[in-house]
Amino acid sequence: MSQGDNKAMTMKRAYLDHNATTMLRxxxxxxxxxxxxxxxxxxxxxxxxxxxxxxxxxxxxxxxxxxxxxxxxxxxxxxxxxxxxxxxxxxxxxxxxxxxxxxxxxxxxxxxxxxxxxxxxxxxxxxxxxxxxxxxxxxxxxxxxxxxxxxxxxxxxxxxxxxxxxxxxxxxxxxxxxxxxxxxxxxxxxxxxxxxxxxxxxxxxxxxxxxxxxxxxxxxxxxxxxxxxxxxxxxxxxxxxxxxxxxxxxxxxxxxxxxxxxxxALDGFSGLSLLRDLLEERIADIATDAVFFGARAARLPNTSYVSAPGLDAERLVMMLDLDGIAVSAGAACSSGKVGRPHVLDAMGVEDEISRGAVRVSLGWNSTEDDVNRFVESWSRAYVKAKKRPLADGSETSGRNAALAEVES
Known part of the structure; x- marks a missing residue:
C-alpha cells in the first residue's frame, strides 16, 4: 500500500459512494x-x-x-x-x-x-x-x-x-x-x-x-x-x-x-434529498457553470451527478480520495475504464462536460458534515482546474491543472 493509500484510509472518511455499495445495516x-x-x-x-x-x-x-x-x-x-x-x-x-x-x-x-x-x-x-x-x-x-x-x-x-x-x-x-x-x-x-x-x-x-x-x-x-x-x-x-x-x-x-x-426507513431515506439539494446549491454558488445531470427530472433522493468544464473525473476522484472522500466517476463497475460515460452519451452531453462528471451518492448513515467536506474539496479542485499559476508565471487550466494537482 502506498503512502497516499495509507493517508487516505487512516483519516476520517466521508463515504459518498452508496450507489456502488452501501454500508451493511x-x-x-x-x-x-x-x-x-x-x-x-x-x-x-x-x-x-x-x-x-x-x-x-x-x-x-x-x-x-x-x-x-x-x-x-x-x-x-x-x-x-x-x-x-x-x-x-x-x-x-x-x-x-x-x-x-x-x-x-x-x-x-x-x-x-x-x-x-x-x-x-x-x-x-x-x-x-x-x-x-x-x-x-x-x-x-x-x-x-x-x-x-x-x-x-x-x-x-x-x-x-x-x-x-x-x-x-x-x-x-x-x-x-x-x-x-x-x-x-x-x-x-x-x-x-x-x-x-x-x-x-x-x-x-x-x-x-x-x-x-x-x-x-x-x-x-x-x-x-x-x-x-x-x-x-x-x-x-x-x-x-x-x-x-x-x-x-x-x-x-x-x-x-x-x-x-x-x-x-423509507420515509427517513427520502429526507436525504435535503442533503443532496444542499450539496448542489453550495456547488452552484461556487461554480456557476456546474451541471447537475438529470436535475430537472424526478430523481433518487440520494444521488447527484455533477460536472463542470475543465475537470477530469479520473483525477478528481483521486484527489477527493486523498482528501478522505469516496465518490465514483459514474458507475463503480465502469469507473476504472477510460471512455465516455454511456449514460451521458445517451443524454447528448458534450465531451467537455462529461469528462469531469462524478457521482455523489448518499446513504442511510450520511451526514451534513460529509456533504460539507465534499463541497470544500470539490471546490478546491474546481478553482485549481480553472486557473492555476505555473512556476514561469504562465497559467494552465482544465485537464492539465487537474493532472498537475494529483501529481504534485
Missing part, C-alpha cells in the same frame, strides 16, 4: 451472525429434509417474504441469486427460453449488467432513446413496439448514475398492449423509493442486497406469477428448480433483514 449483520451461529447451521442445507435442513429453509423463506414485502411483490415468484448481474442474466435467459421472446428493446441508459447480456443473447436488439434529462422516450417506445415479433423491454426503475426515475408503469402498459414483457432493474430504487412490483404491473424485476444494506453476493429476480423462468444454472433443484446450487443461507438471511430495515 446492523440488522443485516446480526441476521448473518445468527444464521452462522444457529445450531446445525454448519450442516444444514436448505434443500435437506432433516431438522437442520428445515431450519435453514425457514431462514430462506422468511427472507423471501421480507424481500417481496419491500417491493410489494404479492404472489409473484422470487429466486435468490448472487446479485443483480446474475439476476439480469437469468431474466434474459428466461425470456428467451421460457417466454418465447423474439426481440429485445433496451433503454440506452441501462446498467451494463443488462446491456452486455442483451447484446450477447443473440436476439434482435433495438435501443430505446432518452431525452436530455435521461428520461426514456415513450413515444419512441411505442414506435419500437409496433415492429413485428414478441418484445422484451428492459427499462430500469432508477438510473445508477444520474438517479433519474423512469416511467416504468407507463412503459409496462404500452408493452403489454403490444403483447410483450417488461423487465425493470430496481437495484438502485429498492430501499430508497417506494417500489411496487404489483402496481407497476411489470413482469420481472432485478434486486441486489448490497445496494440497500445487505451483504455482498446476494440478489434476486422477482417474476410475475405464471411466467415461465427456465434455469440458467443446471445441476440441482434449488430455488424451485430455477437456480441450481446450494443457497447462501447466511447471506440470504442478511438480505431479508436489510430489506425489512430499509422498508421501515
Amino acid at each position: 446492523p440488522e443485516a449483520a446480526a441476521a448473518v451472525m445468527r444464521a452462522l451461529a444457529a445450531p446445525g447451521m454448519g450442516l444444514g442445507n436448505a434443500s435437506s429434509v432433516h431438522a437442520e435442513g428445515r431450519a435453514a429453509r425457514k431462514l430462506v423463506e422468511a427472507a423471501r417474504s421480507q424481500v417481496k414485502a419491500l417491493v410489494n411483490a404479492g404472489d409473484a415468484g422470487l429466486v435468490f441469486t448472487s446479485g443483480g448481474t446474475e439476476a439480469a442474466h437469468l431474466a434474459l435467459h428466461a425470456a428467451r427460453a421460457g417466454a418465447d421472446v423474439e426481440r429485445l428493446i433496451v433503454c440506452t441508459v441501462e446498467h451494463s449488467a443488462v446491456r452486455a447480456p442483451a447484446e450477447a443473447i443473440g436476439l434482435p436488439l433495438s435501443w430505446l432513446p432518452v431525452d436530455a434529462d435521461g428520461v426514456a422516450d415513450l413515444a419512441a417506445l411505442k414506435t419500437l413496439l409496433a415492429e413485428p415479433g414478441k418484445p422484451l423491454v428492459a427499462l430500469m426503475w432508477a438510473n445508477n448514475e444520474t438517479g433519474v426515475i423512469q416511467p416504468v408503469k407507463d412503459a409496462a402498459e404500452l408493452t403489454h398492449e403490444a403483447g410483450g414483457l417488461l423487465l425493470t432493474d430496481a437495484v438502485q430504487a429498492a430501499g430508497k423509493l417506494s417500489v411496487d412490483f404489483t402496481d407497476a404491473d411489470v413482469d420481472m424485476m432485478l434486486l441486489a442486497g448490497h445496494k440497500l444494506g445487505g451483504p455482498l453476493g446476494t440478489g434476486a429476480l422477482v417474476f410475475r406469477s405464471g411466467l415461465s423462468v427456465e434455469p440458467l444454472q443446471l445441476g440441482g433443484g434449488q430455488e424451485m428448480r430455477r437456480r441450481a446450487g446450494s443457497e447462501n443461507v447466511p447471506g440470504i438471511a442478511g438480505f431479508g433483514a436489510a430489506a425489512r430495515a430499509a422498508n421501515a
Whole structure:
C-alpha cells in the first residue's frame, strides 16, 4: 500500500459512494451472525429434509417474504441469486427460453449488467432513446413496439448514475398492449423509493442486497406469477428448480433483514434529498457553470451527478480520495475504464462536460458534515482546474491543472 493509500484510509472518511455499495445495516449483520451461529447451521442445507435442513429453509423463506414485502411483490415468484448481474442474466435467459421472446428493446441508459447480456443473447436488439434529462422516450417506445415479433423491454426503475426515475408503469402498459414483457432493474430504487412490483404491473424485476444494506453476493429476480423462468444454472433443484446450487443461507438471511430495515426507513431515506439539494446549491454558488445531470427530472433522493468544464473525473476522484472522500466517476463497475460515460452519451452531453462528471451518492448513515467536506474539496479542485499559476508565471487550466494537482 502506498503512502497516499495509507493517508487516505487512516483519516476520517466521508463515504459518498452508496450507489456502488452501501454500508451493511446492523440488522443485516446480526441476521448473518445468527444464521452462522444457529445450531446445525454448519450442516444444514436448505434443500435437506432433516431438522437442520428445515431450519435453514425457514431462514430462506422468511427472507423471501421480507424481500417481496419491500417491493410489494404479492404472489409473484422470487429466486435468490448472487446479485443483480446474475439476476439480469437469468431474466434474459428466461425470456428467451421460457417466454418465447423474439426481440429485445433496451433503454440506452441501462446498467451494463443488462446491456452486455442483451447484446450477447443473440436476439434482435433495438435501443430505446432518452431525452436530455435521461428520461426514456415513450413515444419512441411505442414506435419500437409496433415492429413485428414478441418484445422484451428492459427499462430500469432508477438510473445508477444520474438517479433519474423512469416511467416504468407507463412503459409496462404500452408493452403489454403490444403483447410483450417488461423487465425493470430496481437495484438502485429498492430501499430508497417506494417500489411496487404489483402496481407497476411489470413482469420481472432485478434486486441486489448490497445496494440497500445487505451483504455482498446476494440478489434476486422477482417474476410475475405464471411466467415461465427456465434455469440458467443446471445441476440441482434449488430455488424451485430455477437456480441450481446450494443457497447462501447466511447471506440470504442478511438480505431479508436489510430489506425489512430499509422498508421501515423509507420515509427517513427520502429526507436525504435535503442533503443532496444542499450539496448542489453550495456547488452552484461556487461554480456557476456546474451541471447537475438529470436535475430537472424526478430523481433518487440520494444521488447527484455533477460536472463542470475543465475537470477530469479520473483525477478528481483521486484527489477527493486523498482528501478522505469516496465518490465514483459514474458507475463503480465502469469507473476504472477510460471512455465516455454511456449514460451521458445517451443524454447528448458534450465531451467537455462529461469528462469531469462524478457521482455523489448518499446513504442511510450520511451526514451534513460529509456533504460539507465534499463541497470544500470539490471546490478546491474546481478553482485549481480553472486557473492555476505555473512556476514561469504562465497559467494552465482544465485537464492539465487537474493532472498537475494529483501529481504534485
